[in-house]
């Protein structure tokens with residue numbers, strides 16, 4: 001008989017897809033948080049018996065399960081000290097800069113690695129307790145690279161998938177890490193290791209080969225992540241969103257072209273490069289602050305990590321410098337910058353209000369913002385300027401591809417976008433929308449879960 005406390009499919013990620021709001025009685029009520037991994041994975045879990053193991057974002061030591069929208073969530077309690085060393089330390093000050101390789105140096109501390117290993121062991125044990133005999137465990141991202149091998153030791157019967165959401169750098173770079181072999185062996189505990197781009201899959205395969213004898217043998221497969229095209233497109237055409245977007249354009253003085261950037265405030269996103277390309281156009285007189293505006297919506301991220309604090313200050317400095325020199329005749333600054341977490345409708349209204357979306361990442365696993373803009377552009381009038389250093393660029397070939405490390409090239413792409421005739425905009429946007437619609441998140445999750453399900457059951 002099936003054990004009612006175990007599940008055929010278990011997802012493991014650093015964060016649980018949940019946030020807590022207080023109800024009218026002041027009780028904390030959990031709800032699935034929109035966006036990111038949740039938006040990608042949750043739709044494929046609903047309707048089947050699935051569980052999710054992760055940290056619930058609180059300091060609570062309560063590990064009782066929660067059931068939210070059909071998904072059973074198993075919170076793993078992580079002490080503040082452990083979390084700081086695992087999340088801010090090893091995950092985001094060691095691994096994140098190593099894998100992205102954009103000139104921010106990784107730092108290493110033995111106590112961060114200890115915490116990384118401890119947290120990964122904890123998550124693996126929890127998953128081992130709640131997965132059915134022969135079930136599937138799907139592990140997510142660089143914060144959890146040791147989980148597959150740890151879980152394999154505890155539960156040799158289960159099928160394990162790992163998905164790496166960020167770039168996987170060349171093995172020669174990863175070798176800077178003293179824990180190179182353990183990390184690669186950790187992922188190699190998975191039957192299938194999934195990546196965003198072929199380049200990432202190839203780098204991982206190479207790293208695995210370099211360690212032959214140490215690591216196991218995961219099969220590396222490329223599965224580019226996506227979003228729920230129909231849901232995003234429908235949400236962007238809600239009257240409330242359309243009204244908000246018209247109001248935004250009015251607030252900006254109805255310029256003929258709205259350029260938009262939307263990112264977590266992260267040094268991989270190329271936010272200074274984007275602002276400076278726009279500044280270059282203002283300075284040369286190719287555009288004016290009357291005719292155009294650059295709207296940059298940044299969401300604060302990893303604010304306890306010093307590289308992020310430095311970047312936030314640098315962006316503010318650039319915005320201040322540009323706006324001191326350039327405003328519209330009504331006094332609206334050339335760059336409208338916000339650094340706050342917007343609610344979903346406000347975010348969608350920005351996408352709808354924009355004419356030209358500028359994605360200028362220096363390195364990005366996928367960049368779902370590019371796909372969100374495409375899904376929101378129901379009237380097919382927008383232009384996507386896209387960095388070749390994003391996973392999205394592999395398939396969104398009808399975007400204007402511009403290298404953000406070449407300021408002249410990015411500025412030229414902005415001018416080209418501005419001047420593009422409506423029929424060409426429509427041709428390109430239609431092709432982009434077809435691509436995102438065909439390869440949506442259901443396709444992505446279906447491919448991975450299908451491949452995992454077709455593996456022979458063990459034991």
Ligand code: G6P
Pocket residue numbers: 015036141142165166301302
């Ligand atoms: C990237 C990573 C995710 C991470 C997200 C937000 O997309 O691939 O694993 O959750 O950034 O970062 P945060 O540090 O807030 O979890």
